[in-house]
Amino acid sequence: MATTMQALVKSEPEKSYKLTQVPIPKPGPGQVTIKMERVSICGSDIPLYKWDAIGQKIAKLPFTPGHECVGIIVELGEGVTAFKVGQRVCPESHIPCESCWHCKHDVKGICQKMGLYGHGVKTQHGGCAQYGIAEANAIYALKTDLSPRMACLLEPFGVSHNAIEEIMPIKGDDMLVIGCGPIGLFAIAIAKHLGASKVIAADVVEYRLQKAKEMGADVLINSEQEDLKKRVFELTDGNGVGRLFEASGAPHMVNSCFGMMRKGGACVLVGLPKAPLHVEEVLSEFIFRAITVKTIHGRKMFSTWEQSEQLLASGAVNIEPALTHEFPMTEFEKAFETLFSGMACKIEMDPQC
Numbered sequence: 001m002a003t004t005m006q007a008l009v010k011s012e013p014e015k016s017y018k019l020t021q022v023p024i025p026k027p028g029p030g031q032v033t034i035k036m037e038r039v040s041i042c043g044s045d046i047p048l049y050k051w052d053a054i055g056q057k058i059a060k061l062p063f064t065p066g067h068e069c070v071g072i073i074v075e076l077g078e079g080v081t082a083f084k085v086g087q088r089v090c091p092e093s094h095i096p097c098e099s100c101w102h103c104k105h106d107v108k109g110i111c112q113k114m115g116l117y118g119h120g121v122k123t124q125h126g127g128c129a130q131y132g133i134a135e136a137n138a139i140y141a142l143k144t145d146l147s148p149r150m151a152c153l154l155e156p157f158g159v160s161h162n163a164i165e166e167i168m169p170i171k172g173d174d175m176l177v178i179g180c181g182p183i184g185l186f187a188i189a190i191a192k193h194l195g196a197s198k199v200i201a202a203d204v205v206e207y208r209l210q211k212a213k214e215m216g217a218d219v220l221i222n223s224e225q226e227d228l229k230k231r232v233f234e235l236t237d238g239n240g241v242g243r244l245f246e247a248s249g250a251p252h253m254v255n256s257c258f259g260m261m262r263k264g265g266a267c268v269l270v271g272l273p274k275a276p277l278h279v280e281e282v283l284s285e286f287i288f289r290a291i292t293v294k295t296i297h298g299r300k301m302f303s304t305w306e307q308s309e310q311l312l313a314s315g316a317v318n319i320e321p322a323l324t325h326e327f328p329m330t331e332f333e334k335a336f337e338t339l340f341s342g343m344a345c346k347i348e349m350d351p352q353c
Contacts, residue, residue, distance in 0.1 A: 003024060004023055007019075010064075025132070032133070036071040036129060037069075059119040068152060068156055088151070091132075091139050094138070109297070117138070149348065154312070159270065169194075175242070178202045180211060188216055201221070219235060229259060245270065261291050323348065
């Protein structure tokens with residue numbers, strides 16, 4: 001095996017990354033070395049790339065980006081017995097500390113002191129490298145022959161799956177998905193698989209709405225051109241939706257979404273607002289609606305991964321329409337430019353070329 005590799009590295013507080021030749025890392029105790037097959041770009045990678053105020057808050061220099069990835073174990077560190085060389089694995093981006101209350105009570109996915117893969121938090125490693133180090137307690141071993149293209153998307157797909165689980169049951173109910181980026185699109189596909197009677201997709205970008213249609217949405221609403229609340233009540237016989245999936249993170253949408261729900265309904269907030277939330281009609285549109293409001297952070301370790309893999313490997317859920325572009329990692333600037341164009345959904349890179 002070669003002794004050096006190419007990796008994207010951000011070591012200075014500036015925009016973009018440097019494609020750098022660095023030594024292939026050796027695993028320490030409790031770690032594995034992974035030969036990366038695929039890495040995808042997440043919406044949260046945008047502030048890291050730009051190194052804006054948000055990026056500086058959620059990441060620490062230096063680091064290699066890429067927290068949605070898949071690869072093959074090529075070396076085991078001391079004490080690693082649960083995995084073997086040659087296994088195909090996906091790093092879990094939330095790295096548990098194993099000592100906090102949550103880790104001790106088997107909810108490691110929301111560890112209080114978690115590291116963040118691809119963010120420089122308790123590890124400098126990420127998927128945008130030919131080889132990467134991962135903690136053995138934060139990798140998922142694939143159980144099927146799911147392709148690298150699809151396995152790479154298990155991490156973000158798992159966010160949607162985990163969120164949908166929080167507002168079950170879906171079958172026979174109407175569901176509104178606000179925000180048709182990848183997480184919202186995955187939610188649409190999962191909801192249709194679970195038997196939602198009507199999935200309403202809302203966004204302000206026509207390209208995304210057409211993708212929502214490909215993923216199975218029954219009704220498309222451009223909320224810049226139509227009164228979303230009015231349309232929702234027209235489509236639900238004046239009741240509002242029983243299930244709501246907020247993935248836009250737009251503060252005005254989060255603030256107003258509760259008033260679009262049926263009394264006794266359930267919603268999950270997945271998008272990331274960058275401003276304080278404020279419910280104008282707090283009694284009529286929140287308290288007296290008797291709704292259930294859930295939030296999530298990542299995936300359950302590792303039941304979400306297992307269930308997500310089965311859905312994709314079996315063909316029960318098809319997310320191919322969401323994967324719109326593929327690039328060699330050497331063209332990472334082109335990959336990010338394509339994402340910034342607004343005419344792309346999920347973008348993957350091959351770290352080996």
